[in-house]
Amino acid sequence: MIKTPDARWRLATQDIRLDQFESQSAVLFHCASGNTHLLDLFGACLVRFLQQGAMQQSELVFRVAESLNFELEEALQVHLETTLDSLQRLEVIEKL
Amino acid sequence: MNSTIGSLGLAEFSRVLKTSGVTLKTGPFSYHIKSSLPAVQQGLHLLYADYALCTEAAFADFHISMNPVNSLRRWVRPKIHFCMDHKSPFLPMPLKQGLAFMEWGMNWCISNHVNDYVKLHAAVLEKNGRALIMPGAPGAGKSTLSAALTLRGWRLLSDEHALVSLTGAMVTPLCRPVGLKNASIEVIKGFDSGAVIGPLSEDTHKGTVAHLKADLHSDSQSDTPVKAAWVIFPRYSPGSSTRLEKKQKAETFLSAAKQSFNYSLLGERGYQSMVDLISACDCYDFVYSNLNEAIETFNNLKEPV
Amino acid sequence: MRQSFCQLVKLLRKPDLLAVLTLEQWDLLIPQARHSLLLGHLSILVDRQGVREKIPSVIMRHLDSVKVVSDKQIHSVNWELRKLGEAYDTAEDSIILLKGAAYAVAGLQASQGRLFSDIDLLVSKQHIDYVERILSLHGWVSGHHNDYDGRYYRQWMHEIPPLRHMQRGTVLDVHHTILPPTGRYHPNPQKLIQSAREVVNGVKVLCPEDMVIHSAAHLFHEGEFEHGLRDLVDLQELLAQFDQSEPGFWQRLVPRAIELDLLRPLYYGLHYVQTLLGVSLPDEIVTQTNAAQPNALMRIVMDCLFEHAFAPDHPSCDRALTGLARWMLYVRSHYLRMPLYLLLPHLIRKAWKSHMDTPEKLELNIDGLQLPKPKVNRWHFWAK
Numbered sequence: 001m002i003k004t005p006d007a008r009w010r011l012a013t014q015d016i017r018l019d020q021f022e023s024q025s026a027v028l029f030h031c032a033s034g035n036t037h038l039l040d041l042f043g044a045c046l047v048r049f050l051q052q053g054a055m056q057q058s059e060l061v062f063r064v065a066e067s068l069n070f071e072l073e074e075a076l077q078v079h080l081e082t083t084l085d086s087l088q089r090l091e092v093i094e095k096l
Numbered sequence: 097m098n099s100t101i102g103s104l105g106l107a108e109f110s111r112v113l114k115t116s117g118v119t120l121k122t123g124p125f126s127y128h129i130k131s132s133l134p135a136v137q138q139g140l141h142l143l144y145a146d147y148a149l150c151t152e153a154a155f156a157d158f159h160i161s162m163n164p165v166n167s168l169r170r171w172v173r174p175k176i177h178f179c180m181d182h183k184s185p186f187l188p189m190p191l192k193q194g195l196a197f198m199e200w201g202m203n204w205c206i207s208n209h210v211n212d213y214v215k216l217h218a219a220v221l222e223k224n225g226r227a228l229i230m231p232g233a234p235g236a237g238k239s240t241l242s243a244a245l246t247l248r249g250w251r252l253l254s255d256e257h258a259l260v261s262l263t264g265a266m267v268t269p270l271c272r273p274v275g276l277k278n279a280s281i282e283v284i285k286g287f288d289s290g291a292v293i294g295p296l297s298e299d300t301h302k303g304t305v306a307h308l309k310a311d312l313h314s315d316s317q318s319d320t321p322v323k324a325a326w327v328i329f330p331r332y333s334p335g336s337s338t339r340l341e342k343k344q345k346a347e348t349f350l351s352a353a354k355q356s357f358n359y360s361l362l363g364e365r366g367y368q369s370m371v372d373l374i375s376a377c378d379c380y381d382f383v384y385s386n387l388n389e390a391i392e393t394f395n396n397l398k399e400p401v
Numbered sequence: 402m403r404q405s406f407c408q409l410v411k412l413l414r415k416p417d418l419l420a421v422l423t424l425e426q427w428d429l430l431i432p433q434a435r436h437s438l439l440l441g442h443l444s445i446l447v448d449r450q451g452v453r454e455k456i457p458s459v460i461m462r463h464l465d466s467v468k469v470v471s472d473k474q475i476h477s478v479n480w481e482l483r484k485l486g487e488a489y490d491t492a493e494d495s496i497i498l499l500k501g502a503a504y505a506v507a508g509l510q511a512s513q514g515r516l517f518s519d520i521d522l523l524v525s526k527q528h529i530d531y532v533e534r535i536l537s538l539h540g541w542v543s544g545h546h547n548d549y550d551g552r553y554y555r556q557w558m559h560e561i562p563p564l565r566h567m568q569r570g571t572v573l574d575v576h577h578t579i580l581p582p583t584g585r586y587h588p589n590p591q592k593l594i595q596s597a598r599e600v601v602n603g604v605k606v607l608c609p610e611d612m613v614i615h616s617a618a619h620l621f622h623e624g625e626f627e628h629g630l631r632d633l634v635d636l637q638e639l640l641a642q643f644d645q646s647e648p649g650f651w652q653r654l655v656p657r658a659i660e661l662d663l664l665r666p667l668y669y670g671l672h673y674v675q676t677l678l679g680v681s682l683p684d685e686i687v688t689q690t691n692a693a694q695p696n697a698l699m700r701i702v703m704d705c706l707f708e709h710a711f712a713p714d715h716p717s718c719d720r721a722l723t724g725l726a727r728w729m730l731y732v733r734s735h736y737l738r739m740p741l742y743l744l745l746p747h748l749i750r751k752a753w754k755s756h757m758d759t760p761e762k763l764e765l766n767i768d769g770l771q772l773p774k775p776k777v778n779r780w781h782f783w784a785k
Contacts, residue, residue: 017364019371021345029367033480034360034473036367038350124459154424155459159432181432182716209435211466361473 009084010054011047012094018051020044030092037090041068042076043083050093057084102145110137112151117161119153120144123259123270124319125210127202128156132163133176139195139294143273143309147317158205162198164191180205196297196305199275203256206270207357213259213268214369215357220253220267221245226325226399227267229258229377231355237332237384240280243308244387245394247288252310253322262362262369265376266321273307281306287387324373325399327352328380330390338389341381348379376400407718409433410711412443413634414679419443420452427460433713438631441467441514471514475505478520481571482506486602488539495605497523497597499576499615503606504635511638515631519563519572523607525594526577533561533575540567579615580622588618588661609643609650610657617670618663629711637674640682655689664693669703676704677711 013032018039020026026044028037039047045064049055055063061080065072087093101109101118112118114137117130131137158180165175165188175188178201185204189197207215218231219242228250232238239255246252253269260267273294276284281304284291292309311317327348328340349370353359359366378400384390408430412418422430434440444464447453453461485496498506501517524532537543541564564573578590593615597605607615616639620632643650658667668690674680675687694700706729712718 017367017371019346021349021374025344025346027346027349027367027371029364031364032483034363034476036350036353036359038346155428157459157463181435183436183714209463209466211469212462358469361469363473363476 007057008054008096009050009057009060009093010096011050012088012091016047016092018044018047028092030090033091035090037092040083042080043087046080046083046087047092054096057081060084099149100145101141101147101149104141104149106138106141109141110134113137113140116151119150119156120147121150121317122147122202122272123254124268125158125206125270126150126153126156127205128153128159129198130161130163131198133191133194135192135194135295135297136162136198139198139307142292143294143307145309146311158202158209160198160201160205162194162201190299193297193300193305195295195307196275196300199273199307202272206257210259211358211361213261214359214362214366214373216258216260216352217256217355217357218258218352219255219274220258220269221250222253222269222322223250223395223397224399225322227253227322228326228328228394228397229260229267229324229352229373230328230330231258231352232256233329233355235332236330237280238330239274239276240283240332241330241384241387241390243274243276243280243284243291243310244287244391246274246308246310246312247284247291248391250394251313251316255310257357260324260369260373261321262365263372265324265372267324268321269316269319271311271316274310276306276308278303283387284308324377326380326397327374327377328382328394330382330384332385333383334385336383336385338386338393339381339383340393341383343379343381345374345379348377349374407433407712409437409439409713409718410630410677412446413439413630413637414677416446416450419447419450420455422456424457424460429717431460431463433715433718435463435467436627436715437713438516438628439634440464441471441516442631442634443514444468445510445514467516468514471512471516474501474517475512477571478502478505481520481569482601482604484539484569486604488535488541495594495597495599495603497594497605497607498600499523499579499607500619500635503612504639506604507600507606509639510642511635515635519574521574521576523576523579523590523593525591529561529575529577533564536564536573536575540569541565541571541573542567580618586618586622586662586666588663592661609639609647610653611661613639613643613654613670614658614661614663614667618666621666621669627714629707630713633670633674633678633711636670637678637680640674640680651683651686655686658690664690665695668693669707673707673711677708 013030015031017029017031018026020041024041026039026041028039028044028047029035030037042064045068046060049060049063061077062072064080065076070076084093088095101120104112109118113130114132115130117128118140119126119128120140129140131140159182161179161182162176163179165177174191176191176194176197177184177188178186178197180201186201216229216231218229219238220230221228221242230238230242242252242255252271252274253267255272255274257270258267259270276293281293281296285293294307294309297305327343329343329348329351352374353366353370356366359370362369378397382390382393384393408426412422412430430443431440434443440463444461444467447456447461447464482498497503499521501512501515502520503509504512504515505517522532533543543562543564561575564575565571566573579588579593580586593607593611596608596611598608599605606612613636616632616636620629620636655664655667658664671682671686671690672694675682695703
């Protein structure tokens with residue numbers, strides 16, 4: 001997949017609920033659509049950072065890896081990009 | 097005066113059920129019931145014997161009736177209608193499925209018309225003031241397990257509907273007979289020879305169905321809410337060892353929501369209800385093949401911290 | 402018109418009775434309201450009267466449970482609208498919502514507590530094939546219809562067969578006019594489209610006069626009055642709202658009905674909200690619409706028929722002639738929709754079909770429980 005080198009992301013809506021009961025996964029409720037989603041720890045962390053404000057993708061990816069104590073290897077990078085794509089399709093986040 | 101259904105003789109109870117009807121209160125809901133079918137009359141008289149007898153209630157939540165279809169067919173393959181508020185929402189069923197049809201119809205009333213709780217398709221039991229919720233995928237063996245637990249000291253709160261409060265993780269009791277299918281009928285008869293089991297309904301889409309009288313506690317009729325403590329997904333697996341494994345709470349959330357009649361309908365309120373429930377409970381997957389071992393495992397459950 | 406003995410109609414005429422109803426009266430009222438799709442409306446009336454604390458919670462739970470459904474439908478149609486807007490995007494035309502979905506999107510009081518099952522759209526006839534193609538690209542597909550039903554819809558009626566979304570399950574009824582082209586009345590749909598008002602993002606609703614006229618025309622051309630009382634309540638709510646919020650509404654109403662050649666249905670609508678529901682109307686409106694009333698004998702016949710037809714479909718409201726009245730109105734509505742040479746074969750075919758199957762009835766499954774398809778998604782992300 002061809003990606004814009006460094007997209008800037010933000011929440012598409014503030015009208016979401018995110019609850020993380022334990023470390024590995026979280027549930028997200030998208031109020032406008034009424035849909036509920038299961039996110040893994042990365043997805044939850046991405047959303048939490050974007051809840052604080054818009055961010056460049058490079059910075060976002062770095063901060064997520066750092067806060068979860070993971071090496072930012074290529075596999076993780078790909079997974080985070082895929083996650084961002086999925087969150088965009090779910091209309092949770094959008095590119096600026 | 098508080099007399100019970102069982103205090104009336106079968107003949108008299110049948111006469112009343114056929115003519116003016118009887119109001120039955122189960123948990124927070126009341127049904128005004130009328131039926132001319134002997135299987136339904138006998139089944140209700142046996143399975144609800146200890147429920148209060150009420151013939152002149154001013155109000156009932158649901159007015160249901162079960163009577164033969166009036167047509168030429170009734171001589172060949174007699175069929176019966178279930179009606180709620182004088183409307184028949186279902187295709188007619190064969191006469192010999194009468195009691196099962198009645199119980200299913202009573203379930204349908206709740207699943208289609210009640211939205212002041214989040215309703216999960218689950219069995220619910222109580223021990224020491226805390227509620228255990230067992231969401232029920234078909235074939236999981238939830239009913240057999242909840243029948244056995246009921247016969248071994250747990251109080252059955254519900255066989256089909258967990259009525260979860262919109263906030264605070266409370267479950268409201270709705271005690272009705274436990275529906276058993278096919279082999280589990282004999283399993284429960286073998287498990288406890290004192291079990292009171294109603295007449296068989298044969299050739300249903302689920303096979304043979306019978307119901308266990310489950311109001312064995314002095315406060316089985318109570319509708320006082322109980323705080324939830326455990327959400328456990330049972331799975332009967334022949335020959336397997338008994339295994340209780342912790343389940344991720346977020347996964348539990350979604351699995352339970354998928355077993356809900358109105359989670360999506362309630363929107364954000366439904367979401368909040370599930371957040372409260374899952375936060376308050378310890379969550380497990382449970383695999384078993386031996387009922388006694390299963391009961392022992394459940395008896396050893398600790399309350400969540 | 403003779404006063405109806407029906408509890409529900411009495412209450413709609415005098416909502417202040419809500420506070421003083423006995424449990425026995427509620428015991429009758431709730432099934433009547435449920436059958437008439439007005440249980441949610443009672444919840445709204447309770448709040449308007451401010452008498453919630455006076456009504457036992459065992460009663461309010463029934464009213465509020467239906468309101469939950471209604472609130473969800475309003476929420477869902479607003480989301481669906483966004484998807485429709487993404488799918489259907491032409492410069493020359495817009496989507497025009499009709500009836501329940503329109504009331505919801507426009508935030509009208511008529512939408513509160515009201516249930517609706519499908520989303521009704523009006524588009525220009527020349528765009529209908531285009532619209533159908535675009536919608537199918539975005540997941541709305543036609544259900545299984547045999548050839549006869551397909552022809553019935555397309556050639557003789559005013560809509561294409563309903564489209565259902567493959568994932569969300571929402572149903573769209575796409576119309577190119579508001580009454581069947583084979584019928585007696587031919588309101589020009591272009592006039593309706595031109596006067597429509599945008600509510601959000603290229604989505605429009607009919608202007609207030611057209612909404613009222615459409616509501617009346619729809620009701621008095623329908624053959625099945627199971628929800629007739631609810632439709633009459635719609636009309637009552639629309640009139641109450643526009644009376645307050647639309648300057649010049651009453652002055653525009655009758656001339657517009659004349660322009661659309663729908664004065665007779667408007668007469669019926671206003672006549673029955675007045676006589677059955679006790680709504681008071683401006684004198685000049687009554688005078689103007691009375692110009693379209695049928696002759697005295699026909700008025701007596703129609704009053705008698707509609708009084709039966711509007712009664713809730715519950716045994717407590719049935720009288721000796723109720724079934725006959727409903728059947729006569731059913732035939733009448735089809736007579737209005739299609740000429741006799743088409744009507745008779747159609748009626749025979751429909752009677753045969755209803756004898757052979759009962760498509761509305763449910764099959765029981767899973768212990769009598771119908772689990773709805775949940776709006777829950779699992780996205781399996783990678784975890785180390």
